[in-house]
Amino acid sequence: MGSTLAILLSLVLLMYLAYRGITVLLLAPLMAALAVLLSGDAGFLLPIYTNTFMSALSNYVLSFLPIFLLGALFGQLMADSGAANSIAQYLVRRLGDKHAISTVVAACAILTYGGVSLFVVAFAIYPIAKDLFQAANIPKRLVPASIALGSFTFTMTALPGTPSIQNAIPIPYYGTNVFAAPGLGIIGSIIMAVGGLWWLQSRAKKAAAAQEGYGEHPEDAVDSDDDRKEGLTIMPVALALLPLFLVIGVNALFTYGIFPGYDFSTVTEKFPSINPKNTVGLWALIIALVVANASLVLIRLGRWHNLRETVNKGIFGFMLPLFNTASEVGYGAVIASLTGFVIIRDFVLNVAPGNPLISEAVAMTTLAGITGSSSGGLSIALQTLGSTYLEMAHAAGISPELLHRVAVMSAGGLDTLPHCGAIITLLSICRLNHRQSYANIAMVTMVWPLLAVAVVIALGTMFGSF
Template sequence: MASTLAIVVSLLLLMFLAYRGVTVLLLAPLMAALAVLLSGDAGFLLPIYTSTFMSALSNYVLQFLPIFLLGALFGQLMADSGAAHTIAQWITRKLGHRHAIATVVMACGVLTYGGVSLFVVAFAIYPIAKDLFRQANVPKRLIPASIALGSFTFTMTALPGTPAIQNAIPIPYYGTNVFAAPGLGIIGGLVMALGGLWWLQSRARKAAARGEGYGEHLEDLGDIPEEDHQGLSHMPLFLAVLPLLLVIGVNALFTYGIFPDTNFDYLSERFPQIAPAKITGLWALIIALVVANLVLIVSRLGRWKNLRESINKGVFGFMLPLFNTASEVGYGAVIASLTGFVIIRDFVLNLAPGNPLISEAVAMTTLAGITGSSSGGLSIALQTLGSDYLQMAQQAGISPELLHRVAVMAAGGLDTLPHCGAVITLLSICKLNHRQSYGNIAVVTMVWPLIAVAVVITLGTLFGSF
């Protein structure tokens, strides 16, 4: 019992201190050490740190470093080439300020589904959103929720093929790929997108009925006009969209066309530890990101202001997100090694006897909420419970693909609690605070995604994975 209480105390402190802005890189090992000490295992503290914490951290880095690196590089190149700006401006011209909210959501959705980092998207779209909302006389306080709906929800966790790291994390645990349960993913994505749009449009209508317009925002007066993205904002639309199509298309080609027909028996002698069925999903995503990056670079040769600087900035940008998540995985491994975790594990696994999807969803979204990170919570949960869920699913006749989709979508539920770093960064970009905008962010990034998870679980239970 003391060990279980120690785990709860460390989790609560992790959540509180993360909300106060303390970096997870420091919090994860400290809170893991606290849990060990409170559990009465002080004599094992250093061995647990070097063998359990660091082993889990390094294994995570080993598996996912290429995805984080290539994804961050791709996002930076899309921004610096002017491709992201070109796509956003095209959508704006087509929909116009009369559909300001839908325009912002669609622009963010297209970019993030194509693999552009949500932080890059937020920086790129905010100036456009601000002008659109001002022209449409829609309250500025709805901008963060609109960006969040397009960036943090359906394109991150639901739509099949999305290259978001959240969609890649379950692959080695369940032997799946990023297109897992495509039909259910599309349905879940529509629930999130349409539900979120309905909510934001209803808030805008109520604001208009009260006579509330864009509002007076003195902080906007000092804004510097948007830069011309290295002079490349007029990049042809086809070239701007091509890298996004390649991320999805090349991934699908290898996932469904090339790898299933490839005999990997020749690998067993030299790499006996590799199980191709569990790793080809990651290989396909790596190849797709490499191809998209190369095409983006080559298509703009001679037009880059400083290609080396863009590449360096993108590569350097992957390290903090990777090691933040890897540290949380290390924390989860330490927690799972404590005797008190058995009580927590058994409680979670037995939440819904006969239907591991419900138990899995609760575990994923709870840990995502505690860590303030969908990728962090997902990684911790799979590190500690992934094999249990896979075994339970096999016994219940549930496909790993459905398990994959529910896990990813559930991790995108409570991850945006107030202490979430992405939420704090988004509000900072928009020059707004939690009191002004968080309520609407919570509805579109937590309420509707959790409803979507419930819909997917219900359909998956009734009809299986499709």
């Protein structure tokens, strides 16, 4: 029991200190060490650090480094090429300020579904969203929730083929791919998108009835017109969309067309440790991102302001998110090695003994909420319980594809609690605070996504994966 309390204390401190702004790179090993010390295993602290924490961290980096690297580079290329801005401006011209909320959500959704980092999207879309909301006289406090709905919800966890890191994490654990359970993913996406849009539109109407308006925001003057115009290259929207289509299309081509008929016998002979079933999903995504990055470079060849600077900025930008998540995986591995974890594991697994999907959803969303990170919570949960859930699923006749989709969608439930780093960054970009905007962010990023998970679990239990 003492070891279990030590684990819970370290989790609470991890959540609290992350909210206070301390980096997870430091918190993860420190909180893991605290749990070890309080569990009475002080004599094994250094072996646990070198053999458990660092081993899990390095294995995660080994598996997902190319996804983080190529994704960050792609986002930077999309931003600096002007492609992201061209797509956003096209939607503004087509939909206008009369549909300001829908325009912002659609712009964010297209970019994130195409593989652009949600942080890049937030920076790119905020100036446009601010102007749209001001022209439509919609309260600025709804801007963060609109960006979050398009970036942090259905395109991150539910839409089949989305190249988000969250959608890639279960692949080596379940032997799936990013298109897992496409029909259920689409249903979940519709619930999140329609429900979130309805909520935001209803808040806008309520504000209009109260004559609230856009509001007085002196902080908007901080935005320099020169800064906003710099680098906003005009690109034909068809060319701007091409790399996004390539991410999804090339991924699908290799996932469903090339790899299923490929003979991997020579590969497994040379690399006997490789299980193609557990890696082809990652290989397809890597190839798709390489092709999309190359296409962006070629499209703007000779017209880049400073291609070397763009590439360097994109490459450097991947390291912090990768090692933050990898550190959380190391923390999860240490926690799983402690005797007190058995009580926690058995409790979670027995939430719904007859349906591992419910237990999995509880585990994923709880850990995502504690860590304030969907990728971090998902990684910890799969590191500690992934093999167990796969065995339970096989015993219950549940497909790994359904496990994959429920896991990813569940991780996108409570991940946006107030201490979430992405939420803090988004509010900072929009120059707003939790008091002004968090309630609406929570509604579109937690309430509707959790409802979508419940529906997907119910449909998956009745009809299986589709």
